[in-house]
Amino acid sequence: MNGDDVTDADDALPTHMSTEVEIDPVAAMLDVIDLSASGARTTEDIFTGASQPMPLGRVFGGQVLAQSIVAASRTTAPGRVAHSMHGYFLRPGDAHNGITFSVDRIHDGRSFSTRRTQAYQDGVPIFSMIASFQDEGPGLEHHAPMPEGLPAPEQLPDLQDLLSAMHPMSKRLFLQQPVDVRHIPSPIYFAVDGQPSPSQAVWMRIRKPLPDNPDLHRAVLAYLSDLTIQESVLRAHGVPWSTPGLNLASLDHAMWWHRPGRVDEWMLYVQESPSARGGRGLSTGRIYARNGELLASVAQEIMVRLPHD
Numbered sequence: 001m002n003g004d005d006v007t008d009a010d011d012a013l014p015t016h017m018s019t020e021v022e023i024d025p026v027a028a029m030l031d032v033i034d035l036s037a038s039g040a041r042t043t044e045d046i047f048t049g050a051s052q053p054m055p056l057g058r059v060f061g062g063q064v065l066a067q068s069i070v071a072a073s074r075t076t077a078p079g080r081v082a083h084s085m086h087g088y089f090l091r092p093g094d095a096h097n098g099i100t101f102s103v104d105r106i107h108d109g110r111s112f113s114t115r116r117t118q119a120y121q122d123g124v125p126i127f128s129m130i131a132s133f134q135d136e137g138p139g140l141e142h143h144a145p146m147p148e149g150l151p152a153p154e155q156l157p158d159l160q161d162l163l164s165a166m167h168p169m170s171k172r173l174f175l176q177q178p179v180d181v182r183h184i185p186s187p188i189y190f191a192v193d194g195q196p197s198p199s200q201a202v203w204m205r206i207r208k209p210l211p212d213n214p215d216l217h218r219a220v221l222a223y224l225s226d227l228t229i230q231e232s233v234l235r236a237h238g239v240p241w242s243t244p245g246l247n248l249a250s251l252d253h254a255m256w257w258h259r260p261g262r263v264d265e266w267m268l269y270v271q272e273s274p275s276a277r278g279g280r281g282l283s284t285g286r287i288y289a290r291n292g293e294l295l296a297s298v299a300q301e302i303m304v305r306l307p308h309d
Helices: 025-033 061-073 168-175 214-225 231-236
Strands: 036-040 044-049 080-089 099-108 112-121 124-135 179-184 199-206 247-257 267-277 280-289 294-305
Touching: 025 061, 025 214, 044 061, 061 080, 061 099, 061 112, 061 124, 061 214, 061 247, 080 214, 199 214, 199 231, 214 247, 214 267, 214 280, 214 294, 231 267, 231 280, 231 294
Parallel strands: none
Antiparallel strands: 036 044, 044 099, 080 124, 080 247, 099 112, 112 124, 179 199, 199 267, 247 294, 267 280, 280 294
C-alpha cells in the first residue's frame, strides 16, 4: 500500500488458501470496510476496523481509503456525502493487525463538512486523509465523455481464462478476490503485450450485488480506485508486476466523487500516466458507469524503482 516498502495494487487478493474452507470474498470485504465505534475523546471520534489478509502481509491501500471514508462519514449529518478526499500513505500497514481510525471534525458549514481521518497501527499513523462532504443539490453540470470504440467487458477474458495454465493454488489466490477486473488491452501481471504505452483502461465491478446504500457504494468505489491505477506507469515502460526486484509503493491518493453509481455493475476505469521521473510516477484516472456517466476522478503518485535504479 504505502510507505517505503514494496507494494502492489493487486495485493488486494485475499490469501484464504485452504482447500477445506470456502470464503465469500465480497462478504469478507464488506466485513472489513464496516467499522466499530470505540468511544470518543474531546475532539476526536474513534473507530476500529480489521484488515484483509494479503499475500505479502501489507495492508491494501484501497481498504484503508474505504475505511477512512466510512469513519469520516459516520461523523457527518445525514444526507451529506463524500465528494473529495486527499490522503497520504505514511507507513506500510500490517495486514495481520487491525487499524484504529481517529476522525477530527474540522468544519461543519451550511452545505459542506470537512473531516480529517488518521489511521493508526501500534500507535503510529499509517495513513492521513482530509475529506469533504456536501449536501447534494442542483447546479451546473457537464462531464468529459467516456472513450468510444473500446471492447465491452463481455468481449474480454476473465481471470479464469487468463490463469488457466497456472498452478491451482496460485490460480485460487487470484480468483478469491471480490472484484472482477478485465484489462484493455491485456493485464500486465506477467508480461506487457504490445508496445509500451502510458495508458490503459480496465472494466471492473464487485462480483456480487451490494445493498442499496449510496454511502457504501462510495466507500467501495474508493476501494476500487486503488486497483490497477499504478499500472499506466509500469505499462509505459513495459514493466510487468512480476519483474524481479520491482519496488513500488503508493505515496498519496486523491479522489473526487462526481455522481452516484453502483459498484456491483460494470464500470470503465480509464487511466494514464502523464509523467515519471526521479523514482516517482503519476497516474490519473476517470471512472465511468457503463452508460457513460463520469462517476469519479482519481490521481495517485507512486514510488517505483527497478533493480538497476
